[in-house]
Amino acid sequence: MxxxxxxxxxxxxxxxxxxxxxxxxxxxxxxxxxxxxxxxxxxxxxxxxxxxxxxxxxxxxxxxxxxxxxxxxxxxxxxxxxxxxxxxxxxxxxxxxxxxxxxxxxxxxxxxxxxxxxxxxxxNQRFMPPHVKAKQILESGILGKVLTFRTSFGHPGPDAWSIDGASSWFFRKDEAIMGAMGDLGVHKSDLIRWLLNDEVAEIAALVGTLDKKGTAVDDNASCVLRMESGVIGTLVASWTYYRGEDNSTILWCENGVMKIGTHPDDQVIVELRNGSVEKHKVGAISTNDKQESxxxxxxxxxxxxxxxxxxxSGEDGRKSLKVILCAFESQATGQFIKVNN
Structure with a gap:
């Protein structure tokens, strides 16, 4: 061809x-x-x-x-x-x-x-080696059912990343539409849907602009999610992690806990209730400072x-976007929002 x-x-x-x-x-x-x-x-x-x-x-x-x-x-x-x-x-x-x-x-x-x-x-979160490994471990059944989770994505913001720095389109609401939630939060809504093979049923969120100056887009969000299976967890997105960038997920399960992206060398750690610990070196999660394919x-x-x-697929992208849009609706109304009404 x-x-x-x-x-x-x-x-x-x-x-x-x-x-x-x-x-x-x-x-x-x-x-x-x-x-x-x-x-x-x-x-x-x-x-x-x-x-x-x-x-x-x-x-x-x-x-x-x-x-x-x-x-x-x-x-x-x-x-x-x-x-x-x-x-x-x-x-x-x-x-x-x-x-x-x-x-x-x-x-x-x-x-x-x-x-x-x-x-x-x-x-891209689905393709990162630690997340691929984590999904394999979940599917093996060793951890049993996922009960709760937290997934987080925070860094200092696009001022450091964007080609235009602090004057970037990321901070202009008419072009960006949304801030940290559109940049980082939507990655995590996609990741958790994919990792758990589950959809978000409802969401409550606090979304605001805490520290970035001269912008109307959000720089922080903290969300509570309930999945269709009943699993509950939190999703955090931030542009104000000025030290200590975080792109990690922890899943608490029936038989133990899995930590993804919490350790610089052991990207996936499985700690079982019987005391055994498995550490997997599978390649890093990409960061703004260190680009991976x-x-x-x-x-x-x-x-x-x-x-x-x-x-x-486009359908996947739409479902992951819908979660974020519902987070904004929750912030505006002060209500839990059902995602697939």
Whole structure:
């Protein structure tokens, strides 16, 4: 088969550290276009990897007709760009959160279906070796039933990560729509759904802006979740962990506890009630300071090359987004919100 012709829309940090190098490393890919309103950013990648630079995606889609696109733009643009790409016949890998609203997510799924293309959402937590190992251990049955959990994702915020620093779109509500919950919380809602093979039934949340200056988007959230199986737990997202970045999950089960990402070397630790302890060195969870291969691009390309359903489908992305949207509704109303009303 000829190479998959890929265009990258949005040339900020997520493209720089993840999408572009992972496509460039893949033998079955030809990078054919880069799009950014700051055309110099697109031109820099075109000069390095080949392909053409564009300042707007509609011109690119019409002119280049790529086989696949990565949508790596501010959250507000995910849906219109993904739908346009699908309508142009391109497979779509969209960064998380996949959309700003549930209706947008549904429209994206429909656009992909009606055009016969794949839609995948960039939830990379599922592909990280500690989480893959943790799911295998859960499925082995050694821990018995999961009873409670806590899952947390906190770092100093996008001011350190984004290509534009403190003036980043992440802090502009009209472009970002949501803050730490859209950036980090949605990763954890996706992870817990996948790890437990379960859906969130209801959520209560406190979401606010505690320390980031000059922004209307949230920088912290603490949520209580009840899963459809009855399991209860907490989900935390923060942009104000100025020391001690945290991307960890602990599952308390009938037969013991599993700690994921709590130790720098032993990424998965299983402590059973009988006193036995297993420690697994399986590779790190990616952090902003230390980038690991995300696995997302490879999985997306596999779905195209094998004509299979993407590992994180549009439906998955929609369910993970819905949890976060319901957290905002809980904050606004002071109520527990049923997620799948």
């Amino acid at each position: 000829s190479k998959v012709r890929v265009a990258v829309i949005g040339c900020g940090s997520i493209s720089k550290y993840r999408h572009i190098p992972e496509y460039a490393a893949h033998a079955d890919v030809e990078l054919v276009a880069f799009v950014d309103p700051i055309i110099e950013r697109a031109e820099e990648y075109a000069a390095k990897h080949g392909g053409k630079a564009f300042s707007d995606y509609e011109t690119m889609l019409a002119e280049v007709k790529p086989d696949a696109v990565s949508v790596c733009t501010p959250n507000a643009f995910h849906a219109p760009m993904s739908i346009a790409a699908a309508n142009a016949g391109a497979h779509v890998l969209v960064e998380k959160p996949m959309a700003a609203t549930d209706a947008e997510a549904e429209a994206m799924i429909q656009a992909a279906k009606s055009n016969g293309v794949n839609l995948m959402v960039g939830h 995300s696995g997302v691009v490879d999985a997306f390309l596999t779905s195209i090359l094998t004509k299979s359903t993407p590992a994180v």
